[in-house]
Amino acid sequence: MVLEFEKPIANLELKLQEMKDLAKGKNIDLSADIQTLEDRIQSLKKETFQNLTRWQKVQLSRHADRPYALDYIFEITNDFIELHGDRSVKDDKAMIGGLGDIDGRSVMFIGQQKGRNTKQRQERNFGMANPEGYRKALRLMKMAEKFGKPIVALIDTPGAFPGIEAEERGQGEAIARNLREMFMLKVPVICIIIGEGASGGALGIAIGDRVLMLENTWYSVISPESCSSILWRSWDYKEQAAEALKLSSIDMKNNGLVDGIIEEPLGGAHKDMKGMAKNLKKTILEALKELDKIKPETRIEQRIEKFCSMGEFIEG
Structure with missing residues (x-):
């Protein structure tokens, strides 16, 4: 491609x-x-x-050959055991999670997973999780907290699944509960946008002590196409929408919405997946080393303060 x-x-x-x-x-x-x-x-x-323009970065984040969550997990861990199900409805394959070993340390991985071909994309629902996906993610995060394992969330989704059945099963409630619970997790939480970071679908697993973005990714309340369709009643203005949304990793860092940017190989992460995974692993280990020095109570306070300080408001 x-x-x-x-x-x-x-x-x-x-x-x-x-x-x-x-x-x-x-x-x-x-x-x-x-x-x-x-x-x-x-x-x-x-x-x-x-x-690159912002729209070109959006295109790069969706590249068909770009590594997905499981690609990185299998590359940076010595052993990975995937865990399934929300213990209520079913196992949502758009949301994956499990325990992986990084240089002798167990880490709970959570992430959205897309598919490579038509069959896989349908099975993974194009990386758009249902409520049971977010409830599975929360179950695994709570398990990690119970056993004192740090959490790494790899975010790559065009959004939570918007179907009627998802709303009937409580999509909004599931995401909202994740937001609340992730603020209070006692273990270190590292969130990394590895592709698309759209709306509440991304935010549902993106409350962490460190929120990072790969260089050619985007993070926004809405996709450029959806923004264009709302403002101009057409998808033809998606490039202008991308510029207006200021959704690139540089924009997010400048606005204080993420903590850092992880450099990609020249041409994008798909040009050197092993090199990108090595860089990702190094970043995760360095972040864990920093977070291990902070007491759980202090980490929680800092996590809450970080998100509460985002944005601007005027008290009238």
Whole structure:
């Protein structure tokens, strides 16, 4: 999959491969030309990805090859045991969770999971969790608290499932309960937006001591398409909506809504999944080292204060 703004790079990479094949097939020394083209490609990549628009970052966050929650979990843990079910309705496959071992330390992972093909996307409901998904997540977080295990939430969702059946089973209540309970968890909680972070669907597992974003991700109350359809009655203005929403990782950091940005490989996380996972693992371990030094009561106070201080208001 090649995004529109990636096509000039892809065309040069195709020429590079043709040149390499020609040099090999005809036994011609084209090393100087190859090096020149490689330098040109690298320069174009830097120029392109250092100047992405907000909409282009949204597109990158949805790239079909981008790593999902389970991809990262399996890469950074030595062992992972997935846990299922909310003990009430069913097991929501859009929300995953379980215990993983990171360098000898057990961590409870929670995350939204999308699918790679049509069958998987239907099974995972495109990463949009139902109420039972949020209740499963809360059950696992409470289990982690009981056994003194830190929690890492990997957020990647276009939103909570908006169907009638989800509302009938208490979608709003399930998310609201998660918000309240996550504020009071006694164990360290690290939340990382790894792809899309839309609305309450993302926020339902995103109350933490550290809230971080991967470089090419977005976090907002609404998607650009939905915002465009409300304001302009058309999806055609999604690029303008993305700019107006200021939803990029840089915007979120500048506005004090997240604590930090995790750098991605040049071209996006999907270009070097192992490298991205290594960087993610390092960030998680460093954050846990910091949070371990803080008493649980103090962590809770700081967590509440952090979210209460967001935004601006005037008392009349």
